Amino acid sequence: MDDLVTMFPHLSHSRSVTLLFLFLTTAFLLVGCSRKSGAVMLAVLRWLAAPVLTLPWHRASGGRGTRRGLSVQVTDRAVARRALVQHSAAFLDRPTGAVPSTILTRNRHYNILSAPYGPYWRAARRNVATGVLHPSQLRMLGGTRARVLGDLVRALKSGAPAGESLYFAVYSVLAGMCFGEDVVAELGETRLRAMQKFQRDILLALPSFGVFVRYPRIGRFLYRSRWHRLLALRRQQEESFLPLVAAIRNRREASRGNTTLTTYVESLLDLRIHEDGGRAVTDGELVSLISEFLGAGTESTAAALEWTMANLVKSPDLQQKLRLEANAMACGKRVIEEEDLARMPYLRAVVLESLRRHPPVPFVIRRVDGDDAKKVIGVSRLPDGGATVNFLVGKIGRDPAAWSDPMSFKPERFMPGGEGDGTDLTCTTELKMMPFGAGRRVCPGLATAMLHLKYFVANLLTEFEWWEAEDDKVDLTEFRGFFFTVMNRPLQARLVPTDAAAAPWLSN
Numbered sequence: 001m002d003d004l005v006t007m008f009p010h011l012s013h014s015r016s017v018t019l020l021f022l023f024l025t026t027a028f029l030l031v032g033c034s035r036k037s038g039a040v041m042l043a044v045l046r047w048l049a050a051p052v053l054t055l056p057w058h059r060a061s062g063g064r065g066t067r068r069g070l071s072v073q074v075t076d077r078a079v080a081r082r083a084l085v086q087h088s089a090a091f092l093d094r095p096t097g098a099v100p101s102t103i104l105t106r107n108r109h110y111n112i113l114s115a116p117y118g119p120y121w122r123a124a125r126r127n128v129a130t131g132v133l134h135p136s137q138l139r140m141l142g143g144t145r146a147r148v149l150g151d152l153v154r155a156l157k158s159g160a161p162a163g164e165s166l167y168f169a170v171y172s173v174l175a176g177m178c179f180g181e182d183v184v185a186e187l188g189e190t191r192l193r194a195m196q197k198f199q200r201d202i203l204l205a206l207p208s209f210g211v212f213v214r215y216p217r218i219g220r221f222l223y224r225s226r227w228h229r230l231l232a233l234r235r236q237q238e239e240s241f242l243p244l245v246a247a248i249r250n251r252r253e254a255s256r257g258n259t260t261l262t263t264y265v266e267s268l269l270d271l272r273i274h275e276d277g278g279r280a281v282t283d284g285e286l287v288s289l290i291s292e293f294l295g296a297g298t299e300s301t302a303a304a305l306e307w308t309m310a311n312l313v314k315s316p317d318l319q320q321k322l323r324l325e326a327n328a329m330a331c332g333k334r335v336i337e338e339e340d341l342a343r344m345p346y347l348r349a350v351v352l353e354s355l356r357r358h359p360p361v362p363f364v365i366r367r368v369d370g371d372d373a374k375k376v377i378g379v380s381r382l383p384d385g386g387a388t389v390n391f392l393v394g395k396i397g398r399d400p401a402a403w404s405d406p407m408s409f410k411p412e413r414f415m416p417g418g419e420g421d422g423t424d425l426t427c428t429t430e431l432k433m434m435p436f437g438a439g440r441r442v443c444p445g446l447a448t449a450m451l452h453l454k455y456f457v458a459n460l461l462t463e464f465e466w467w468e469a470e471d472d473k474v475d476l477t478e479f480r481g482f483f484f485t486v487m488n489r490p491l492q493a494r495l496v497p498t499d500a501a502a503a504p505w506l507s508n
Ligand code: HEM
Pocket: 112, 113, 114, 125, 174, 292, 293, 294, 296, 297, 298, 300, 301, 304, 359, 360, 361, 363, 364, 365, 434, 435, 436, 437, 438, 439, 440, 441, 442, 443, 444, 445, 446, 448, 449
């Protein structure tokens, strides 16, 4: 039954939905509610879906975008920039059901990713971008990063699997930024790991919940066990996060004025939506915003970190070149910190090449309507309710017109004089790759992600030599999840400590 989720990606068209509803009701009445009825209904729905998905919409012009059904796919860099940057006002909303929180809360509690363009989105986005993700705040988090790096290095030295350990490290840093170091310390590693696990469970289960957004009225009756699972997962989120929020709320009065560092939860408690009567963020929104911060921030950054380390394992010569740069920076220091990273051009090149070659978020998606959008995507009319435009991030970053030998991993292309020299990740001046999206809804975590990627890669290379395991070769095959592109098999590597004496702080 899972393929129903992908079968009806665009059934928002009013006629299709009416037709679907009539058929479904008839089928339901005919076959009754027995378990076997599911298979019959699936066949009916499949049959019903076929003509809807093959509506003869014409091809989009203005690049190599092709238009199928009610969806436009853009692979051309110029079209992507024209749409997302130059005509950003027409490309502001994401389609309902394309983002996790919309699905999990059935459109009831928005976070930044799922919010339609408007006062709530503006306030929530400004809060995170000028608050916890702002470079001035990141600078104050050196202690959190060093604590997590220490735990990570210890785990790797004791033989913990590389891929899984990288994910937990990224999650731990973000949890520190979200709740504060003291709350995370009180939680302890076991509970933090449990929180990360259920966040992952949600991500894996989400694709199967899309039916409840598309069929809000009948979905819960047709897919009863899925419905109960969705409610249970959301309840688990609330039971996990809200007690932490309450603890922070009680505690912060005491520390008010004593610290310049504001955690994400504290900033959310202070947030007011001025254009909406000055209201505070509701508990439902709080849970969705926290879940987004931990989920979107971890899965994307950790996937990129894993891809980067995997490519370095595959290319010992590149790894050694980067290690020399890192060692020169580490010289006599406990850890390579933020200010050092800015002086490591090859490190930046390696991370950028990894994001170009393996962007963790495979597409950027928008719901569009109106004349401006029509002009940009090159169509004369749009169906009722607009169209979905899908910018294929991976293809754009591998465009042979922009990148020589685009499938190869060559960090040198981002060094001075290379074709990627000066690449603008926000795509404001030029769009050559767009791993963080573009335009007004570009990822607000860009600077944070780049800092964490560079920080972990640099320090992990000074700590270890990363070799391919004899019996478990690194496999660079991609697994396309619903929201993220990750390694098909988690990274395994043979780690050789470079010099235990160089890191005496780890023996604490
Ligand atoms: C390597 C790491 C990351 C990658 C590749 C990535 C990628 C993306 C992409 C492609 C988008 C969609 C942009 C668009 O539609 O134009 C996005 C949006 C978003 N990202 Fe990230 N992201 C990363 C890290 C983070 C981090 C660390 C956070 C926060 C902790 C974060 C929070 C968000 C949020 C809140 C949005 C929604 C923005 C909006 O709708 O206004 N991301 N990200």
